[in-house]
Amino acid sequence: MIKKTFAALAVVCCIVSGISSYSTDAATTYTYYKVKKGDTLFKIAKTYKTTVSALKSLNRRKSDVLIAGETIKVPRLAVKSAGQKQEFSISAAERKLMAQLVHAETGFSEPFAGKVEVALVILNRMKHPAFPKTIKGVIYQKTKSGYAFVPVRTGKLTRIQPTKQDYAAVDRALSLFPNDRRGSLYFYNPKITKDKWMLSRPVTIRIGNHVFTK
Template sequence: MFKRLAWILAIAFALAAGSGGNADAAAIYTVKKGDTLYTIGKAHGVSVLSIKKANRMPSDTIYPGQRLVLPPSLTAEEMDLLARLVHAEAKGEPYAGKVAVATVVLNRLDHPDFPKTVKGIIYAKTGGHYAFTPVANGTINEPADESSKRAVKEAIAFRGMGQGSLYFYNPKTSTSKWIFSRTATITIGNHRFAK
């Protein structure tokens, strides 16, 4: 009886959760042997933290047969746009650098000083110039490679658990004094990340 009630409540929560304006409604996922919150999040484009929050989980412990509410995340269109940005910005960079570029956009999405949509962030202008070079030069329109798509899914799964980077730049080519004033978080390949 308790399992049936829990299942009904989970479905009701999923139906009531709505889309939050960004993605499809929440779904229910049944945990399989070998699953982790990370693998579930990566496969479904949902952050580990949002899974834990939606299911009121005090730890990362899950078990086969457990039903989890998967909250809404980015739409397929948003994931594609983000992957195209990663592809254009981090072409030739290490995989970790691709994940970090995607993470910058997600961190901006969660920050009050930036637009509230992936598209708004990617196409934002600062001082009359696009924030991201691929938007200005048109390479944002090139299809993303598989590595960039994987990097976006990984960044989404780890959303909210990084160092809070909001910017990245190439210290060898950047001429902005302002960007050098930001606190560096990590350097990966040719990019320095900062907040």
């Protein structure tokens, strides 16, 4: 009887362990899918080898309704169809790090569009040959003055608690990347910056107190 009880417990533990492992992966690693006309959560779940409940949990939604053109998260562990291009994806830790930098550079004073553009600067640097190829590498890139971003240099970054808007800005930037046409690589406050090289860069857009360049 005792042997049977232990065997049953072992089976339950294995099942729980499997579910926990999948949930963690689904919640921390994902990419993006743009909803097309006629799509349903069931259809998307089948394509990405997951479940409707997992998709709803990942996107924090209760409704099954989808709107053509919206962007939703799908598991990065999904198997891609033959010929389908590899999609860009990030981990939860990378998403938080980006949101921390966005908040550190924009605070509560800059508009949402400015937050999105700061996040795009990080992503655009990743695909540029002059910068590291990872989010962490870009944010913690060392320069002659210490680090590329002031909040990293001052140690402020790790103490930042991102807001929902900061996370939303990161998600918006991810949905635009890598097809962002502006290609902003730098940004500065013209009231503060006196660096001649930075001031000479081609301007891509001005948002709030920041000028974005490349």
